[in-house]
Amino acid sequence: MISNIIPGLIMILTSFLLPTIPQYFRHPAMLLSVGLSALSLFNGYGTFLEWDVLGLNLILYQSDSLTFPFSIIFHIAAVLVIIFSWHSKNLMEHMATLAYAGSAIGALHAGDFFSLFIWWEATALTSVFIVFAGNTKAARDAAMRYLIIQVSSGVLLLIGACLLLYQTGNHNLTVLDLTTDFGIFIFIAFGIKAAFPFLNGWLQDSYPESSVTGTVALSAFTTKLAIYALARTFPGTDSLIWIGAIMTAFPVFFAVIENDLRRVLSFSLNNQLGFMVVGIGIGTELSLNGTVAHAFVHIIYKALLFMSMGAVLYRAGTTKASELGGLYKYMPFTTIFCIIGAMSISAFPLFSGFVAKSLIMSSLGGMGMVLIYFILFFASAGVLEHSGIKIPYFAFFAHERKSKVKEAPINMLIAMGIAAVLCIGIGVFPKYLYQILPYTVEYQPYTIDHVISQLQLLVFAIIAFLFLVKFKLYPSEIRSIVLNSDWFYRKMLPGIGKPLFKKIGLLTELIYENLRFFFKLILNKSQKFSNSSYIKVTTPSFAATILISILFIMLLIVLI
Amino acid sequence: MKKNDLKSMGKSFTKYILIIGALLILLDFTFHRHEYFSFAEIYGFPAFFGFISFVFIVLLGKWLRKFLMRKEDYYDQ
Known part of the structure; x- marks a missing residue:
């Protein structure tokens, strides 16, 4: 029965078959597998597949009102990525992408921590090949760091799951808190993948190093899987409100000065996750709906923005702000799609970001959390600054371009077009999004107060931008990198570790030298002794002398 | 004229944005805007907040360059 097959599994199986399929049919086959997997969306809610193994009851396939919206959007994202990469012949990346999307969908439907762990690691192991497929030295190095961090998250999750099973006898996905040790392990495991403050370095490190198409795939799944996992196990955990608020505010400053536009988008992705984490922290039905809605629309507009920058990278050969500008003339469609993505993420009314973010803001306002409310408002x-203005401005406008480039290939335009239509469609008809959210809540985002308030914020922020550019206060693009939390393990730890190990090395060498000298001494003495001319009759042989010496030393050691 | 395409686009964009901004402030006087927090109901509060936030973000970010900006080959050294 098809209803008993884990969603996503068919995508993973298809990815293994891809090398046997002729190039021409690979993308249709990938799309078909996503379509077959999406049939699971019609199964309804319930537990569909369990497996008793090693005395554990693993829930391999379950679905409910929380998995449903995530499953829909993961399937949509997979379709967008496949269409966007239609021109590409990179087999390894196609296999990795399809298996990665399949693993993420499988993870959504896991009903216990051990099955979740397996899928959790599967997403890590499949996605690292997407980073690898960037096929530069920087990409390969970033992939290794990415793998270490992602696998560490999995190991923490496994430790947490084992402790949970040992201490409570239960391993099903349930609501946990931070008063238990297993709760803390699992929280940090999720926190790494959700790019919590100081655990976020891997995201901005690896995503921008991936290929034109790879980054789009990466942006959709890992972090949103972590958001789903947090929403399932830690709703209403107070500390998440502050963690989320810090996540919304801090990456903003890094994004202002970052030169690589795909890295700017990675900082922006981090900031968007912050909004979702705040929603989980509040833990009301309205705020959890807000988190899910935000994750849903975010995947689409973030993919759209990464696709537009992917198209720029594909045609212009770089996404460095300092090298770009003036592309609007040559890539008009990409420009329009990018602006639609930018307006969606900035939450302009009638765009998808507005109808999702409003839910979280309203739940904050309703609970009177004034400080957090204004941190998020800020x-x-x-x-608007980094994704709404900086991305389209520096890529497509800023100054005239001297050399010509071509518009993006048709498949890229189709993928971007679909995403753009979804961004506007959801913004104009939010009720279709609200219908699939976990809780039934009556909510009207388009009130006059709300619309005017948001428009004032955005329009005057744009005026501030024009003002800063006019008076030459806006920071110019400089070829550079910005330090991030990956600095701690890329520079600080090696900075401490290398001299330290050098010292230890010198010390061991010194000890070794002394030992060698000591043994040489014994050797020389015994040789002299055995060769001496005046003892002829009972001279012990050379070997015997050494043995006796060693025994003597051992006796000394034992005595001491 | 061709050379100044971007400049003229920028100028007309600035003009329209300023008009929209002015309209939004005027609109604020025509009705009472309900907010979750009473001080946010002051005329033009979101506009003021947006403008100040944006300038603050950009200028603080620019200042942070002193501490956070490195050459592109920083990690290769």
Whole structure:
């Protein structure tokens, strides 16, 4: 029965078959597998597949009102990525992408921590090949760091799951808190993948190093799987409100000065996750709906923005702000799609970001959390700065371009077009999004107060931008990198570790030298002794002398 | 004229944005805007907040360059 097959599994199986399929049919086959997997969306809610193994009851396939919206959007994202990469012949990347999307969908439907762990590691192992497929030295190095961090997250999850089973006898996905040790392990495991403050370095390190198409795939799944996992196990955990608020505010400053536009988008992705984490922290039905809605629309507009920058990278050969500008003339469609993505993420009314973010803001306002409310309001101006203005401005406008480039290939335009239509469609008809959210909540995002308030914020932030550019206060693009939390393990730890190990090395060498000298001494003495001319009759042989010496030393050691 | 395409686009964009901004502020006087927090109901509060936030973000970011910006080959050294 098809209803008993884990969603996503068919995508993973298809990915293994891809090398046997002729190049021409690979993308249709990939799309077909996503379509077959998506049939699971019609199964309804319930537990469909369990497996008793090693005395454990693993729930391999379950679905409910929380998995459903995530499953829909993961399937949509997979389709967008496949269409966007239609021109590409990179087999390894296609296999990795399909298996990665399949693993993420499988993870959504896991009903216990051990099955979740397996899928959790599967997403890590499959996605690292997407980073590898960037096929530069920087990409390969970043992939190794990415793998270490992602696998560490999995190991922490496994430790947490084992402790949970040992201490409570239960390993099903349940609501946990931070008063238990297993709760803390699992929280950090999820926190790494959700790019919590100081655990976020891997994201900005690896995503921009991936290929034109790879980054689009990466942006959709890992972090949103972590958001799903947090929403399932830690709803209403107070510390998440502050963690989320810091996540919304801090990446904003890094994004302002970052030169690589795909890295700017990675900082922006981090800031968007912050909004979702705040929603989980509040833990009301309205705020959890807000988190899910935000994850849903975010995957689409973030993919759209990464696709537009992918198209720029594909045609212009770089996404460095300092090298770009003036592309609007040559890539008009990409420009329009990018602006639609930018307006969606900035939460302009009638675009998808607005109808999702409103839910989280309203739940904050309703609970009277004034400080967090204004941190998020402030961060909204920040989103407009880096994703709303900086991305389209530096890529497509800024100054005239001297050399010509071509418009993006047709498959890229189709993928971007679909995403753009979804961004506007959801913004104009939010009720279709609200219908699939976990809780039934009556909510109207388009009130006059709300629309005017948001428009004032955005329009005057744009005026501030024009003002800063006019008076030459806006930071110019400089070929550079910005330090991030990956600095701690890329520079600081080696900085401490290398001299330290050098010292230890010198010390061991010194000890070794002394030992060698000592043994040489014994050797010489015994040789002299055995060769001496005046003892002729009972001279012990050379070997015997050494043995006796060693025994003597051992006796000394034992005595001491 | 061709050379100034971007400049003229920028100028007309600035003009329209300023008009929209002015309209939004005027609109604020025509009705009472309900907010979750009473001080946010002051005329033009979101506009003021947006403008100040944006300038703050950009200028602080620019200042942070002193501490956070490195050459592109920083990690290869």
